Amino acid sequence: MLAIKRLVFNEIIMLEKLDFDYSIPKTLIVKLEGDWQISAGLLPITEITAQLTSHPDIRQINLNVSEELQWDSGLIAFLFKLIRECEQKKIQVDHKNLPPGAQKLLEIALKVHEKNILPQQPRESFFEKTGDKVLQIYQSLCLILNFLGDITVSFSRTIKGKVYFRWDDFMLIVKRCGVDTLLLVCLINLLVGMILAFVGSIQLKIFGAQIYIADIVGIAMVRVLAAVMTGIIVSGRIGASFAAELGMMESSEEIDALKTLGVSPVEFLVIPRVIALVIMMPILTIYADLMGILGGFIISVGMLGLNPIEYLNHTQVAVQLSFVWIGLIHSIVFGVIIAVSGCLRGINCQRNAAGVGMATTSAVVTGITGIVIATAIITFICQILGV
Amino acid sequence: MDSKVLPIIEVKDLDIGYNNIPVMRNLNFSVNKGDIFIFMGVSGCGKSTLLKSLIGLKQPDKGKVLYSGKSFWDEDEPGQKNIMRRFGVLYQSGALWSSLTVGENVALPLQLYTKLSVQQIQEIVSLKLSLVGMEEYADSLPSGISGGMRKRAALARAIALDPDIIFFDEPSAGLDPINARKLDDLILDLRDSLGATIVIVTHELASIFAIGNNSVFLDAETKTMIATGSPKDLLANSQDEKVIQFLTRAKKQELKQ
Numbered sequence: 082m083l084a085i086k087r088l089v090f091n092e093i094i095m096l097e098k099l100d101f102d103y104s105i106p107k108t109l110i111v112k113l114e115g116d117w118q119i120s121a122g123l124l125p126i127t128e129i130t131a132q133l134t135s136h137p138d139i140r141q142i143n144l145n146v147s148e149e150l151q152w153d154s155g156l157i158a159f160l161f162k163l164i165r166e167c168e169q170k171k172i173q174v175d176h177k178n179l180p181p182g183a184q185k186l187l188e189i190a191l192k193v194h195e196k197n198i199l200p201q202q203p204r205e206s207f208f209e210k211t212g213d214k215v216l217q218i219y220q221s222l223c224l225i226l227n228f229l230g231d232i233t234v235s236f237s238r239t240i241k242g243k244v245y246f247r248w249d250d251f252m253l254i255v256k257r258c259g260v261d262t263l264l265l266v267c268l269i270n271l272l273v274g275m276i277l278a279f280v281g282s283i284q285l286k287i288f289g290a291q292i293y294i295a296d297i298v299g300i301a302m303v304r305v306l307a308a309v310m311t312g313i314i315v316s317g318r319i320g321a322s323f324a325a326e327l328g329m330m331e332s333s334e335e336i337d338a339l340k341t342l343g344v345s346p347v348e349f350l351v352i353p354r355v356i357a358l359v360i361m362m363p364i365l366t367i368y369a370d371l372m373g374i375l376g377g378f379i380i381s382v383g384m385l386g387l388n389p390i391e392y393l394n395h396t397q398v399a400v401q402l403s404f405v406w407i408g409l410i411h412s413i414v415f416g417v418i419i420a421v422s423g424c425l426r427g428i429n430c431q432r433n434a435a436g437v438g439m440a441t442t443s444a445v446v447t448g449i450t451g452i453v454i455a456t457a458i459i460t461f462i463c464q465i466l467g468v
Numbered sequence: 469m470d471s472k473v474l475p476i477i478e479v480k481d482l483d484i485g486y487n488n489i490p491v492m493r494n495l496n497f498s499v500n501k502g503d504i505f506i507f508m509g510v511s512g513c514g515k516s517t518l519l520k521s522l523i524g525l526k527q528p529d530k531g532k533v534l535y536s537g538k539s540f541w542d543e544d545e546p547g548q549k550n551i552m553r554r555f556g557v558l559y560q561s562g563a564l565w566s567s568l569t570v571g572e573n574v575a576l577p578l579q580l581y582t583k584l585s586v587q588q589i590q591e592i593v594s595l596k597l598s599l600v601g602m603e604e605y606a607d608s609l610p611s612g613i614s615g616g617m618r619k620r621a622a623l624a625r626a627i628a629l630d631p632d633i634i635f636f637d638e639p640s641a642g643l644d645p646i647n648a649r650k651l652d653d654l655i656l657d658l659r660d661s662l663g664a665t666i667v668i669v670t671h672e673l674a675s676i677f678a679i680g681n682n683s684v685f686l687d688a689e690t691k692t693m694i695a696t697g698s699p700k701d702l703l704a705n706s707q708d709e710k711v712i713q714f715l716t717r718a719k720k721q722e723l724k725q
């Protein structure tokens with residue numbers, strides 16, 4: 082019912098606005114009348130193209146207007162689309178009789194259209210797209226490996242003292258790692274320690290072995306969890322900021338300016354950041370270890386009623402020194418991963434504001450993915466070595 | 469061969485593009501010592517891209533860029549760096565290093581490539597900054613000065629090492645007419661006093677005629693250069709409609725009359 086009503090309604094508009102005349106052979110004379118403003122709604126050009134399909138011999142359309150035609154961009158948009166459609170069908174559209182303003186606008190619109198011919202991207206099939214994606218993965222792996230190679234070379238040059246090392250930058254980053262993240266690292270790890278103690282106590286209570294919470298919390302935090310949690314926080318704060326900084330530098334041509342000066346951006350910008358993180362990550366991780374154990378202690382002693390001295394003794398026995406080292410090795414590896422992925426994404430950032438945003442996001446994603454993969458590998462190696 | 473007769477920059481059969489989509493093909497021109505050489509063409513035709521392959525930021529798809537006879541892209545890395553050390557570049561956006569003050573920006577090239585003491589470097593920095601009228605801003609950060617000032621400070625950095633060739637990407641874009649004029653004068657003075665060769669990307673007609681003594685015109689539609697020579701000669705003698713159109717700001721219809 083509604084559809085029919087609508088059809089009728091459209092029909093009326095059409096009748097009001099368009100008038101067709103076939104008196105000249107091969108020519109369609111269209112008379113435009115009534116209200117053609119945007120507020121009155123846009124007419125689909127099918128109103129006219131339908132006429133063309135029913136009269137396939139038509140080669141020319143003459144546009145006429147009535148005196149009291151009201152028009153704005155609504156009319157121009159309609160005609161613009163019509164003329165482009167007719168161009169494809171090789172039908173001439175004569176718009177000499179339009180109001181002068183409308184003619185002018187149409188000409189401008191059509192001119193811009195004919196000038197900017199973009200190189201046509203051929204449409205890709207499903208297989209091409211899939212192939213492209215695979216190639217992209219391959220390319221981004223190459224990119225990462227290349228970058229790592231660059232860093233290794235630059236690092237050895239830095240150590241040999243052949244490179245101008247910016248201590249100011251380095252100190253700034255060290256400070257930022259400390260100030261920006263220490264509090265967050267402490268808080269998160271305290272909570273993780275508490276959560277571990279809670280969850281562990283549920284099972285251990287059944288056996289009356291609650292004191293082993295100390296072992297669980299201590300070993301888990303010190304061996305991996307503290308380093309992983311710290312890595313995730315640092316990746317979000319520092320890794321992302323590296324990507325944003327270098328991305329901004331890339332898009333404002335600052336990195337180009339370094340390159341033309343003959344300075345390798347890797348030596349100048351990346352190495353100080355990598356070294357700073359490699360130094361700061363283990364320090365943060367030690368704080369994280371202590372906070373995790375403290376979290377477990379607070380829950381066990383405060384809520385589960387364990388003896389504090391006994392808890393600390395248990396922790397001391399359970400947490401071997403080698404575990405601390407394993408945790409620190411994790412954190413050093415994470416430091417490299419976070420710094421490298423932040424800088425990599427920053428340096429390869431696209432040159433616009435959206436590019437910087439994307440670089441930041443993908444730095445964090447790369448960083449966290451890298452952390453998880455590295456943890457798996459290190460755990461596997463430890464398993465084989467039996468530590 | 470006498471190096472004086474060799475053009476300081478020679479571009480031979482150069483093709484440039486991005487990801488296999490060509491931007492410019494078949495470029496051939498040479499820049500002589502002391503020239504103020506202008507790249508002109510409509511927006512998006514590839515002027516900045518061409519500049520990038522001259523200053524070593526973008527490998528061309530084909531062809532050679534010769535600096536005093538040495539092919540830049542065939543050199544090994546130390547060789548390229550040696551050539552690059554002769555450049556000063558003023559980027560389209562200034563590209564001052566944002567974490568360093570204006571003075572430190574100018575000082576960095578000197579720290580890297582000279583054996584001067586801190587004191588001596590300071591003296592040269594204040595000289596270069598006063599050449600561009602920015603001495604008082606040595607301790608400001610780039611974010612704290614205006615766009616025009618940033619450009620001038622970047623120019624001070626570009627001339628820090630007394631380069632043989634200075635490249636400018638749209639130096640007067642974003643400057644008011646008075647400061648644009650001042651920058652033009654400064655460029656002329658630098659050419660005369662440093663004996664530098666200058667390559668400028670610009671579409672400021674006023675600068676093109678005021679300072680340019682040689683040029684290439686890049687055309688976006690045919691993707692190649694369609695004219696080369698002094699801008700004034702081109703205006704007087706060129707038969708090409710697009711060149712005249714560009715140089716006179718005339719419309720197509722007006723030219724036909």
Ligand SMILES: Nc1ncnc2c1ncn2[C@@H]1O[C@H](COP(=O)(O)OP(=O)(O)OP(=O)(O)O)[C@@H](O)[C@H]1O
Nearest residue numbers: 486487491509510511512513514515516517518638
């Ligand atoms: N990074 C890029 N990747 C792909 N295409 C690019 C890239 N940068 C520029 N282009 C394309 O190369 C062409 C030339 O760009 P270029 O920046 O050299 O123009 P331009 O002459 O300097 O323009 P303007 O006067 O506006 O600065 C443009 O069509 C642009 O779309």
Ligand SMILES: [Mg+2]
Nearest residue numbers: 515516517560
């Ligand atoms: Mg440009």
